[in-house]
Amino acid sequence: MILVNEEGLILSLNRPATRLFTSSPSTLVGTSIFELIPTEEFKKNLNKKQKSGVSISLGTKQLVGNISFFENDPYRGIYLLILKDLSPIQVLQNQIQELNKTKQLFDLILDQLEEGICVIDEHGTILFYNRKGGEMDALEPEAVRGKRVHDVWIVDENTSTLLTSLRTGRTLNHRETQFTSHGKAITSLARTVPLFLGERRAGAMEISKDITEQKQLAETIMQLQKQIKGDTASLSSLPSHKNNTRFQFENIIFSSREMAQTVEQARRSARSKSNILIVGETGTGKELFAQSIHNESPRRNSPFIAQNCAALPETLLESLLFGTAIGSFTGAVDRAGLFEQAQGGTLLLDEINSMGTSLQAKLLRVLQERKVQRLGSSKVIDIDVRVIATLNEEPLQAIAGDRLREDLYYRLGVVNLEIPPLRSRKDDIRVLIDHFIAKHAELLDVSVDGLEFDIYHLFMNYHWPGNIRQLEHVIEGCLNLVFDERTISYDHLPPILKNKMQQLEQTLLTEQPLQYAGSLPEQIEKLERIMIEQAMKKTDGNITKAGEHLGISRQNLNYKLKKYFIYS
Template sequence: MKHVVLEKVWNVCFESMLIVNHEGQIKRANRSALRLFELSSKNLGETSIFELIPLDYQKFLKTNKETTGISLSFGTKELMMNVVPFKDHSLLIIKDITQQQLLKYELRQATEQKFLYDSILDMLEEGICAINMEGKILFYNKKMGEIDLREPESVKHKLFREAFPDRDEHSSILLKTSRLSKSLNYRETHFTNSGKAVTTLSKSLTLNIGSRQVGAVEILKDITEQKQLEETIRNIKNDSVTEITKKPKGKNNNTRFNFRDIVFKSRVMRQTVDQARRAARTSSSTLIIGDTGTGKELFAQSIHNHSPRKNYPFIAQNCAALPEHLLEGLLFGTSVGSFTGAIDREGLIEQAHNGTLLLDEINSMGINLQAKLLRFLQEKTIQRLGAKRSIDVDVRVIATINEDPYTAMENGRLREDLFYRLSVVNIIIQPLKNRKEDIPVLIDHFLQKHSERLQIRVDKVESEVMDIFLNYEWPGNIRELEHTIEGCINMLDGESTIAYHHLSPTFQSRVNEYTQNNTDREIPKLSLLSGGSLEEQKEKLERTLIQLALEEEKGNVTKAGKVLGISRQNLNYKIKKYNLK
């Protein structure tokens, strides 16, 4: 009975099993082995295993040790053999691993292909995030991480709601597409930690296999530079259509702002405005220093409109919006033959004759072009590209810079001689985080401005939101505050008060991140840093050291500069920056 049962087991096993003697003669073989080697049970004893496997495997049969994992081939098949020795015979257990090896190869190929595709997608300028129907993040490339300020590996394979707890089906275009099963488009402007305004265009699509939806993908593109170029090209076209003559223009001087448009309450801002009013009386070159979004162009236009040049053109150009070779032609003009397709065209400097030229972000202008600008400031003459004749031009130049000018000079972004030529008058605009008392009056101003424009009634912001606004650092300064208020007004639905849920998901995320960072800094061991970030602490320490040096030297700036190891000019700049007496 036992023999019958063992015989059945022997023949139904998937593995091929053979019993051979030490000479390799096959004594028995189960059905799987007969099929594998195409043998007949009638003439089995006349067959040697070495005829089937023409390799020197005799050593495995003559040893008394059990041997496993022997790789061998039979035709196109890949086999794995184990040898179990007995007294006069050996049991060979052979497994056909051809399909397994093929699957391993295909898996390796698929893995390599996936890595290749992931690498290609990481090189794209568009951010990409894909989820399945359960909301698990399947893919998240580097560009999306740069825009979201997230490390891709920290969010991959997580549920979307876990990776982005501040986003839900109402605020996330990706989750909306997954839920509604339709494509969506969305455009948003937000601000980075450095205060730079970033405009993004996002599109979300469903992922389908045949007619079955398996997920959704969001493709997000940073169109900030494209938007700036479009505005620049539009301005150039407008200039070519509307000729700017040298005759007085009255109020039509390309400006919108005056000193009365500067909204403030703080004492430091009042001093800055008073300083700008005094600077407007002359035609001296002026350098306006301030972080992104503090209103540098508003000050520049106000100076122009309060000056003797107010009836003449005010021309503004962002130096970061165009490559150096295009910016040079735009500023100085071109003549026929200077390059293929060139025509005789006035540059912005000529167009601003008798008026004011604003050069925004002067530290973004190429060093070679800065040298040419310096020559114009000294000689008051220009030459169009490709021209031999010089043109006399009377223009007041106001430049702006969004960083410490001494840092810009040290890092080679600003020529030292150009800085001293431009900074005959220095106006330093404090960032919004240093004048929090201006925030409520600015909010009231923006509520009124945008509620009238959008025809949406709004009375105030809730106290919770006001506390958030007062405690937030505002890296984008007044521009970010205005965008935030305008965005909230757009989200009102019959309400007249701005609440927390009206804030954009991006802003909520930044507030939560800022709050978390502040909470982390409240650890007792780090109590000395509880006053702010590393940059803020450096500024406070610098301010204190300057104050101590001035007190020690009884207000003598030259001696205090020597104590601190910086130049008198640099110290004067920092005294203005920190509003020190």
């Protein structure tokens, strides 16, 4: 603190003020403040008014000052200057800025990793969640950071690997398969470790690796090894059927009219030699249909060979399909391709839209000429092979996106079979649940009567992006958690379905209560009309999509539109 008169002469100052100017009170009293702080801006602030927050530079020091004016008599007055040294605060601010820059740099580095990383603190709050983790979980990293684990995932201390590792102080290793909103199965390998600061448990970290491609490649390699070795023992050990097949039409579980029509079309197509294109989402059972068609056809005693076109690079897939001759490339040997191996039988090309368009052109030539030529060979081999191809998207969309050649589509799609998704044939859910419970309960040695009512309601209203494959995985997963319970309950569900169930309950709580007036049939018709109007509005009048949303066929929806005089 410094007292100065109107001319700027120092009248008095305290000890901290003298340290600012590195001098003694005796030498500073009587000195002009303008000599010590020689700036015009400071001089302007001494104008008989109150001033606060005045910025003052003093050598390397940065000060902030408050100026107060007091009148001694009608003609004269004094100023009180209160100065604060901000230099230590600025040092701390600079250090914080540097730490923030370093943190941002580490965040950028961790975002480039191909492993998902999630870090929580001792309270279960998410401190860090990187880009790859967000891709695997379909979440935005920025929306996750700072939230508690319970608020992001439907878990508790026993079901969350992060919270379990934090609570127990143990490292956990586990493998998990989950489905995205598009029905794609993702298999991840995760390691969860507790984090310690000295002896104190400060948090936990989970590192997840997407091993979906490695898993597919491993399965493909195993399949190729069996084909190359001609492992007849493995073929004979397959249940009931021959030629590397396991399924017949009797193995297709359904009760809906839509599936009955599809199965009947497939049975009829089995009698011919024409190529078949099966269209259906992931997990609807396309290979099951392909094997059933083969076993119903005159080719049933000949080979059935399946190849997933998405599992291999194009160059390897080409040599696998057409075979190789010695010298075609380094290390090449005389080896029959899949077309030759399937001679007289059926070749299933799964996910044909994953095959490169240049290889599709070569495939088209083989289908047209019924001849194949090994890579590096001049010999042409006649083939008699029926090709069944599958698509996991609409053919016209695949053509528009340059994932399927239009001419190949017409060559393959002599017979077109479309397998409806599970959400469009909900009548099948009940019989499939019973079938999968019976199948896996016996294998796991548990006894379960069925689902609790609210769980059954959830299953009937869930959209099942992974279709029947996902339903079976969920049932099997639930049965693994059953101990002595007689029914599958909420506690047995995977996190994604627990989350969906909570959403349904929240929706029911926020919905307006029904007004009960009139008879039950009248109320049912009223509710049906409202649901149909909402579905038509949501799908912009598309009857097919509205039918899928409502879980009824297009024909049934058309009837109800006419019944209720609803126009699209």
